[in-house]
Amino acid sequence: MGNFLAGKVVAITGAGRGIGRAVALAAAAEAARVVVNDYGVAVDGASPTSEIAEGVVKEIVAAGGEAVAVADDISTMAGGQRVVDVALDAYGRLDGVVCVAGILRERMLFNMTEEEWDAVVATHLKGTFTVFRAASVVMREQRAGTLIGFTSGNHQGSVSQANYSAAKGGIISLVRSAALGLHKYGVSANAVAPVARTRMSAGVPVALAEIGEPEDVAPLVVYLLSDAASREGITGQVYTVAGAKIAVWAQPREARAVYASGGGWTVEGIAESLPGSVGVDPMPLLERVREMERAAGRGERPNAQ
Numbered sequence: 001m002g003n004f005l006a007g008k009v010v011a012i013t014g015a016g017r018g019i020g021r022a023v024a025l026a027a028a029a030e031a032a033r034v035v036v037n038d039y040g041v042a043v044d045g046a047s048p049t050s051e052i053a054e055g056v057v058k059e060i061v062a063a064g065g066e067a068v069a070v071a072d073d074i075s076t077m078a079g080g081q082r083v084v085d086v087a088l089d090a091y092g093r094l095d096g097v098v099c100v101a102g103i104l105r106e107r108m109l110f111n112m113t114e115e116e117w118d119a120v121v122a123t124h125l126k127g128t129f130t131v132f133r134a135a136s137v138v139m140r141e142q143r144a145g146t147l148i149g150f151t152s153g154n155h156q157g158s159v160s161q162a163n164y165s166a167a168k169g170g171i172i173s174l175v176r177s178a179a180l181g182l183h184k185y186g187v188s189a190n191a192v193a194p195v196a197r198t199r200m201s202a203g204v205p206v207a208l209a210e211i212g213e214p215e216d217v218a219p220l221v222v223y224l225l226s227d228a229a230s231r232e233g234i235t236g237q238v239y240t241v242a243g244a245k246i247a248v249w250a251q252p253r254e255a256r257a258v259y260a261s262g263g264g265w266t267v268e269g270i271a272e273s274l275p276g277s278v279g280v281d282p283m284p285l286l287e288r289v290r291e292m293e294r295a296a297g298r299g300e301r302p303n304a305q
Contacts (some may be wrong), residue, residue, distance in 0.1 A: 004226050005032035009091040011083050013037040013074050013131060014101030016052030019150070019194055019214040023098055024056055026218035027225065028065035032096075035087045036060070039073045039101070066091075074101055075122040080130025084138060096146040096225040097135045099128040099171075102164075109162045117163045124167035125174070132178060132189075140185045146225050147182075147189040149175045151238060155193070156285050168193075172238055179236030188235035190224050192217065193249070195242035212243030220246060255281050 010027045014020035016038030028034045040052035050071035060067040070086045072079035087094040103123045105116035128149045139145025154161060155169040171191060178189035194217040195210060220241050223229055238249040258277035260269060 002030045004030035004222055004228075006030075008032045008095040008225065009035070009087050009093050010096040010098065010225055011035035011037060011087050011094060011131070011135070012098045012100060013083065013127065014099070014150075016040055016056055018100075019196055019217050020098075020100035021056050022214035022218040023100065023221045024067070025059065025063075026215075026222050028060040028063065028067060030222055031065075032225070033091050034060060034065065034067040035070060035083060035090070036067055037070045037072065037074060037083045037101070039079075040071055074099075074127040074130055077130050077133075080127070080132075081134045083131055084134040088138065093142065094135055094138050094145065095142075096148065097131050098148045098150075098221055098225070099131050100150045101127050102150070104161070105163060106160050107163075108160050112163060120163035121167045121170075124164070125170040128171050128174060132174065136178065136182060136187065139187045140182065143186040144230075145187045146230070147175070147178050147187065148221060148224055149189070149191045151175075151191045151193045153193050153195065153240065157283075159289060175238070176236050183235060186230075188224075188230060188233075190235060191238045192221060192224070193238060193240045195240065210242035210245055212241065216243055217241045 005027055008031075010032045012020055012024045012027070012034065015024040015034075015036040020038065024034050024036050036053045036056045038053040038056070040050055050069070053069035053071050057067040057069045068086060068090045070083055072082040074080050074083060083097070084094055101123060103120060105112075105120050107113070107116055132147050132149070135145065135147060139147075149171040151171045152164070152168040154165045155172055156165070158165040175189045175191040178187075182189065194212075194214075196212050196214050196217055220239060224234065224239075236251075240247040240249065256278050258273050260273075
């Protein structure tokens with residue numbers, strides 16, 4: 001075992017399988033005491049069982065670490081609070097939370113039901129909020145702590161997962177808001193966008209050029225939870241991990257602007273000025289979708305670069 005997180009208490013949601021489990025095991029291996037949260041559901045959010053979280057706790061304890069399980073549903077305020085309360089009750093403090101929990105309800109936008117939208121947004125986005133909200137109270141008082149949300153490259157958009165993409169984009173904005181609001185209390189907030197082989201990625205209909213395993217994601221998360229990352233002032237960032245690659249996403253900013261002369265805009269003025277002076281910002285994903293559609297038309301398996 002290492003000591004990168006010695007003395008720290010870390011709570012991880014969705015820690016029963018896949019990336020969450022890999023993060024929990026890696027944090028424990030670096031001497032963190034771990035709260036393993038997992039509602040124990042299938043990919044679509046059905047059939048919860050507490051045995052999933054308890055199984056990871058047994059793995060950590062068998063390896064000489066310390067961990068406790070909490071199987072609450074973090075899409076509720078009570079569930080998010082419970083994760084934090086378990087950490088405080090068991091270990092007396094909370095130094096980091098990592099929100100990995102998620103489900104999928106894939107459907108084209110024109111076929112998506114309200115329940116399919118609500119369930120995905122509740123687990124991903126609200127589930128990150130409920131834990132962040134409860135943890136931030138503790139971390140503000142401690143004047144130290146780390147919040148980590150899990151997003152996806154699909155925050156740029158998705159052909160058949162509008163609910164998932166919207167939730168993942170919301171998590172980025174939530175992380176940036178937390179970074180802005182909590183920095184004066186010594187609390188950092190960052191997001192990780194993994195590309196790894198998991199239950200949720202198994203149904204991706206394209207061959208991904210860059211993809212890794214859940215264990216490839218864990219070291220970055222451990223680093224972001226550490227004092228080393230805090231000393232570097234890392235906050236408000238979005239990192240992609242795909243196998244051997246780590247990348248940081250650009251912060252949002254305006255690309256170009258034009259101002260009306262002599263007052264406000266008219267429709268005619270916009271029609272004359274917008275195309276040439278402001279134009280559009282190219283959407284790389286749209287061209288990828290078009291190429292995938294062309295490849296499908298040729299009977300080929302599309303590749304995602």
